[in-house]
Amino acid sequence: MSEEQVGRRQVGEAVLIAGPTASGKSALALELALRTGGVVINADSMQVYRDLRIITARPTQDEEARAPHRLYGHVDAGVNFSAGAWVSDAAKALEDAKEQGRLPIFIGGTGLYFKALTAGLSVVPPIPAEVREDVRARLERNGAEALHAELARRDPSAAERLNLRDRTRIARALEVVEATGRSLLDWHREGQPPLLPKDSFRAVFLAPERDELYARIDARFDAMLGAGALREVERLAARHLDPLLPAMKAHGVPALIRHLRGELSLEDAAGIGRADTRHYAKRQFTWFRHQLPEFEWVKPEEARGWLAAVMHGRFSA
Structure with missing residues (x-):
């Protein structure tokens, strides 16, 4: 049996990697995908939008080329994409992974998506x-x-x-x-059953120290601006989309649009974007702590040890 086959057999049907923004999830998911021949499946509600590669810190094109990535940038910003729509797409990605013999690695920070995977989701009829x-x-x-x-x-x-x-x-x-x-x-x-039954997956939540995390969030927001986030938001604003659409509320987008309109300095807009992202990270900690107890919390510096343990099947099923 090959190392990739051993990895897939030991970890179960899927691996779930969650955590607050800027906690190092993407690097861990990519490493696991490379070691197991797995496929990285996005579970972040903002990274689904093709218009928002930079401002949402989606994996780079080089990273996507190193291992299969699914459900990244496949939705137009003009679409009111829902958790239900994501579940439908995730079910197809999960089935494709099984058919290809690849380990599905769900990675992101959207708690509702992970809850849909592990506990099911309500099915609300389409609203006229x-x-x-x-x-x-x-x-x-x-x-x-x-x-x-x-x-x-x-x-x-x-x-x-x-x-x-x-x-x-x-x-x-x-x-x-x-x-x-x-x-x-x-x-x-009243909803649909979970895509991943209990005991069919391994789940980890990366939990950095708060001060360290907030410093990383601030630094990353500045790096995104340096990489062209403002130009990306300018192209989005030029479409004059409904401001209530999810893509229009991605962290940093509303404040940067206000800057482009002359209402805020770039420094003030960036400050709002950084603060909004920090507040969101705090909510992520709260959501996963209370809603998803099946996730094991580890510090980012301990993540590779967790990964090695999973690869060798050391956790009880």
Whole structure:
């Protein structure tokens, strides 16, 4: 049996590598793919967009050439891509990996994607375009707090869980109850089974020290600007897309668009982008700690030891 075959047999059906942004996930996933002949499958909700290679720190073309990569940059920024759509794409990527005899290595920081893999996902019926457009028009006209008050009257359980300033989730919950007559929470309780059953995968969450992580986030944001992130955002802004689309809210994008409009200096826009990314990293820690207990937390400097243990089947199934 070859080393690649041994690696695939020992680790199970899949490996899941998660962690906050800038924690070193991509390097670990690539190393594992090279050692096992595996395929790297994106589980980051922003790296699916082809318009956002630099500002989302997608793998470079050289990295993608060294091992198969799937679900990176395959969606246009004008698409309101959902977790459900990602699950459908991930199921196909998983099936392709099995047919090719490759180890699927899911890597990213989007907790909902990993929860869909391991616990399943609710299936909300498609929302009619007229309902979505009406809710968004009211959001722009009346503001998020007014829509939250309306949601509290119609779906108090959902409203209670949402921040008053969370425009996107408020609009989503309201359009679901308007279109289906049921709470989004009800749909969440009824869903499709997980793509990866329990005990069929190994899962790790890279957990750097907070101060070190925040310094890396700041440095990486500056490096992305140096690599052409502002030009990338300028091309995106020129498309005049709906600002509520997910791609338009990628960390750094709204602030850099404001800079391009002359509303902010580049220094201030970069500061907002760095701060937003740090806040997101903090939320990632919280999500995985409470929602995905099956992930083993390791420090990035211990990740290669974890990888070696997985390769040699030292973890109990």
